[in-house]
Amino acid sequence: MSGLRKWVAWGTAAATVLMLCGAVPVLARTDVPGPGPVDPGYRAMLDDIQIENRVHDVGKIWMNITNYGYFGNSGETTSDAMDDPCTNEWAPQAEFPGGSDVEYLFQGGLWIGAMIKEEGFEYPRVSHGLEGWVASATNQFLGQEFFPGISPGNGITERTTRLQSYNCLGDFISSDSAVSEQDLIAVMTDTGRTDPAGRTITLTKDGVHIPLGIKVTQKSYAWSYNYAQDFILIDYEIENIASNFLKNLYIGLYVDADVGRLGETQRHTDDICGFVKNYDYQPEGADAPINLTINTAYIADNDGRPPDIASGTNYSCPGVTGTRVVRAPNPKLRTSFNWWISNGDETLDFGPAWKDDGAPGSWTATLGTPEDDARKYFVLSNREFDYDQVYVDDPDYIAANPQEFSSRFADGDTPTESHDWYIPGVDDNTPPEIPPDIADGYDTRYLISWGPLGIFDFIDESGNRVYRLNPGEKFSMTIAYVGGQNFHDRNNPQDSNTNLDPSKYDFSDLQYNADWAAKVYDNPMVDTNGDGWFGEDVGLDSIFADTVGKTVQFVDISGVTRQYTYEGPDEGEGDGVLQAAEDINAFRPTFVDYTFNNELFDQGDGVADFQGPPPPPVPVIEYEVTEEDLILLWGKLPSEDPAYVDPFSRLQDFEGYRIYVSNNGQENTFSFLAQYDIVDFAYYSERDSLMSVPVITDNPDTLDPTIVDRYGTVGYLQPVGPNVGMDAIFASASSYTYRVPNANPMVPRYYCITAYDYGDPFSGTEQLETAKTANMLYMAPSGTPRKKPGVVPNPYRADQNYTNRHMQVLFESDTTFVSWENRDDGTSDFFPQTDRRIYFYNLPRQCLIRIFTVSGDLVQIVDHNVHGNRISTWSSDYAEVWDLNSRNQQQVVSGLYLFSVEDMTPENKGHIDVGKFVIIR
Numbered sequence: 001m002s003g004l005r006k007w008v009a010w011g012t013a014a015a016t017v018l019m020l021c022g023a024v025p026v027l028a029r030t031d032v033p034g035p036g037p038v039d040p041g042y043r044a045m046l047d048d049i050q051i052e053n054r055v056h057d058v059g060k061i062w063m064n065i066t067n068y069g070y071f072g073n074s075g076e077t078t079s080d081a082m083d084d085p086c087t088n089e090w091a092p093q094a095e096f097p098g099g100s101d102v103e104y105l106f107q108g109g110l111w112i113g114a115m116i117k118e119e120g121f122e123y124p125r126v127s128h129g130l131e132g133w134v135a136s137a138t139n140q141f142l143g144q145e146f147f148p149g150i151s152p153g154n155g156i157t158e159r160t161t162r163l164q165s166y167n168c169l170g171d172f173i174s175s176d177s178a179v180s181e182q183d184l185i186a187v188m189t190d191t192g193r194t195d196p197a198g199r200t201i202t203l204t205k206d207g208v209h210i211p212l213g214i215k216v217t218q219k220s221y222a223w224s225y226n227y228a229q230d231f232i233l234i235d236y237e238i239e240n241i242a243s244n245f246l247k248n249l250y251i252g253l254y255v256d257a258d259v260g261r262l263g264e265t266q267r268h269t270d271d272i273c274g275f276v277k278n279y280d281y282q283p284e285g286a287d288a289p290i291n292l293t294i295n296t297a298y299i300a301d302n303d304g305r306p307p308d309i310a311s312g313t314n315y316s317c318p319g320v321t322g323t324r325v326v327r328a329p330n331p332k333l334r335t336s337f338n339w340w341i342s343n344g345d346e347t348l349d350f351g352p353a354w355k356d357d358g359a360p361g362s363w364t365a366t367l368g369t370p371e372d373d374a375r376k377y378f379v380l381s382n383r384e385f386d387y388d389q390v391y392v393d394d395p396d397y398i399a400a401n402p403q404e405f406s407s408r409f410a411d412g413d414t415p416t417e418s419h420d421w422y423i424p425g426v427d428d429n430t431p432p433e434i435p436p437d438i439a440d441g442y443d444t445r446y447l448i449s450w451g452p453l454g455i456f457d458f459i460d461e462s463g464n465r466v467y468r469l470n471p472g473e474k475f476s477m478t479i480a481y482v483g484g485q486n487f488h489d490r491n492n493p494q495d496s497n498t499n500l501d502p503s504k505y506d507f508s509d510l511q512y513n514a515d516w517a518a519k520v521y522d523n524p525m526v527d528t529n530g531d532g533w534f535g536e537d538v539g540l541d542s543i544f545a546d547t548v549g550k551t552v553q554f555v556d557i558s559g560v561t562r563q564y565t566y567e568g569p570d571e572g573e574g575d576g577v578l579q580a581a582e583d584i585n586a587f588r589p590t591f592v593d594y595t596f597n598n599e600l601f602d603q604g605d606g607v608a609d610f611q612g613p614p615p616p617p618v619p620v621i622e623y624e625v626t627e628e629d630l631i632l633l634w635g636k637l638p639s640e641d642p643a644y645v646d647p648f649s650r651l652q653d654f655e656g657y658r659i660y661v662s663n664n665g666q667e668n669t670f671s672f673l674a675q676y677d678i679v680d681f682a683y684y685s686e687r688d689s690l691m692s693v694p695v696i697t698d699n700p701d702t703l704d705p706t707i708v709d710r711y712g713t714v715g716y717l718q719p720v721g722p723n724v725g726m727d728a729i730f731a732s733a734s735s736y737t738y739r740v741p742n743a744n745p746m747v748p749r750y751y752c753i754t755a756y757d758y759g760d761p762f763s764g765t766e767q768l769e770t771a772k773t774a775n776m777l778y779m780a781p782s783g784t785p786r787k788k789p790g791v792v793p794n795p796y797r798a799d800q801n802y803t804n805r806h807m808q809v810l811f812e813s814d815t816t817f818v819s820w821e822n823r824d825d826g827t828s829d830f831f832p833q834t835d836r837r838i839y840f841y842n843l844p845r846q847c848l849i850r851i852f853t854v855s856g857d858l859v860q861i862v863d864h865n866v867h868g869n870r871i872s873t874w875s876s877d878y879a880e881v882w883d884l885n886s887r888n889q890q891q892v893v894s895g896l897y898l899f900s901v902e903d904m905t906p907e908n909k910g911h912i913d914v915g916k917f918v919i920i921r
Contacts, residue, residue, distance in 0.1 A: 050151035055084045055091050056222040058182045059229035061483050062098035064091035065220050067156050067186030069129025069146030070109030086168035096483040104321035106258035113377040114212050114249040124377030125210050127190035132256045145209050146188040159183040162774045179610045180221035190214045213242025224771050228520055230513040231482040239474035246469040250380035250451030257299035261316040270302045270441035273339045274388030279511040294514040297448055298322030302441030303497045304488030310497045313490040320487035324514040326521040327478035329450050337385045339446040340368030347434050352386040354419040380449045390502045393435035395423045440498045480517035484510025520612040613648040615768035616755040621775050627784045630740040639755040653757035660772050665750040670772045679723045683707050683715030690761045691715040720758050748780035783841040783878040789901045795918035796838050836884040843878050846904040854896050859886050866904050894921040
């Protein structure tokens, strides 16, 4: 459990709500109205709601997603932790890279707040996916206020763009409506739930949960492509399903990271937090970089080392993860960023705050944690943008960097504001040892927020602007959870875990991936709305002056003063470089999109795409299985279809095929077998970036050894890949064949063929390759019926780990290492701890295998190709699998077993062979 502050709230009869107008007692009741009546279909008993979780695992970030308001998980040893339904093991919170056991998240979730009226009082209420510091020994859902509907039909929906794909639960998930290689879709509301006794669940700090009447549709997307595998996009649609409008609604995303390797019990105690606003992007050949706004909040380990190690480069968590807002609810809304430490010690419960922030009771002068709804709403709406955590112990920096910004509303600018910060230890009684302790890393969490949402309504008697979100109205927000590698540089480590030097942190990979997240959301190479504009400067903003070359200065939505010199749209668009054009007005978009008047440099055309450059189409594999060989067959189409062009580069960019093998069929476990590619050559820069479209030729001497592009960059002629050629795998003019070497007849494994391209010389996109799991086949050579049937392993020992490739098996004088069991067989009842397997080999093509005890009792009959109901999922004419279950579906016990094989082929029907094997448990 992250943090030290916990309150057990189950069964509390009353609580105190801190309202903006003062402390007013509120009694707990079983029926408390919200802003207006909500659809009763959204209210549910806690026992009936269809709570589910799934794990994004196709990319490098493995993240647990739920359908009740948050992502992440409890700690791996806690009783309320969720298991991954695919593996039945603890679901990773946000493991990066996947398989490393390094977690960069505890939990994150939505906060949505608005002002409501009840019994003559107006006060704020906040519905949250989690808040991070409410806990209960009897109810794991006490901290949640969003839930799905009643089962069935309200779980998580999974879809994929991969063809002919099933998920781990056995569901067919390929869909034309899929956005990514792994879509997870959930719907939830804040409209209340009750315990099994029919009582509304009560929270300690705010009494009974009062719903705002909010419905959230959450769609999260993940890819395996190299440019997109380091982030997950989460798209939220928020709808007012109440009967009344919601006043001054704010939305926020709360993240508590807890960075460290599994097993580090104190990994949350040394995290550092901050915000990266800008990214200098320099396209290949450009004279100067383009400054892009990426607005990414981050948390990382303070020095990359475990908390008890103060020096060295033995990093346990060298990376960083952050949250980038790729679509704010409204482009004119300012992004607020607040971080704080949650701690039971008041002197350590810290968060940056303005001296004049107007917090009721001035609580921000002494505390950082917004415990109740009133304080949560204040943090959602305070417009504050906190300085980075490493500066807490630098009073000179804090004093020299007040927050200054120009407020922007629908009717224009207000005067520039300036807010000084409380300086801990100077403006309050903070002990002198506390600021350095916090600056060196602590149990930190942050909130990114926006608002007020809706339309402007009126100005109240206090001069405050009031906005409303009417019934039925909705808005969207899209965030990217982004990973970055090598945040801690082994060549330039922190000298110690105190007195941190922020200049040693390397944000380059995080920035690069955050930029790509925005490109995938709104791809600058796609004219989505068909107006002829592919991207780069599409918004009708002040930076787009009517005169080419005019420099414009303005204050952006994060409060930073910026300037751009606009040189006009590109001649062709889509290459990421600003170039001159004669008439920029001819390129003005004719519609209003989410980038309209947002005062930012926008690469896209303002219409969401949720797609990036794809690899070539997936090869379609056929196969032949003989007694001793596996042969893979595939055609030139669709991968090499001359009619197919990459929708982004607009080129037929196929380059070659790669062949892989895996023991368990997981994307990251495939081993390389062979590669075949076109013999071609292209020009590369000194940075090894592709600069030209490859030329297919067997005689590169006819090509110039170097070129110079329009920017003066020199390109050097090089082969594109190994240039093996395709001749070695030609089976005919239209197809290929590949014979798998050293395939063991009793070792079924996963085989696949991928297609890859040569990349894009214009956008700088690297080579892209199809997913290995997209067309994998589970096969083994089938053995021979001319020899006596046998069993492997024999004896079968339950104390052996047959999941590892360590056991020697002698088969036809061939010694090899195999993995017999615990392979995902694609069924919904796959459980690694009980998925036992032995194999019968050298069988007739059709037969019945009968298994007996030594006393003659029939244990099981295994049908091999007689009635078409084979248990095995791998292609083998002469081998079969048994899961060690009896006819009563119980695992068999230790002992000696006899088996008979009755030949059922027409030519030899009735012939019986016998054998025996041993099971030791």
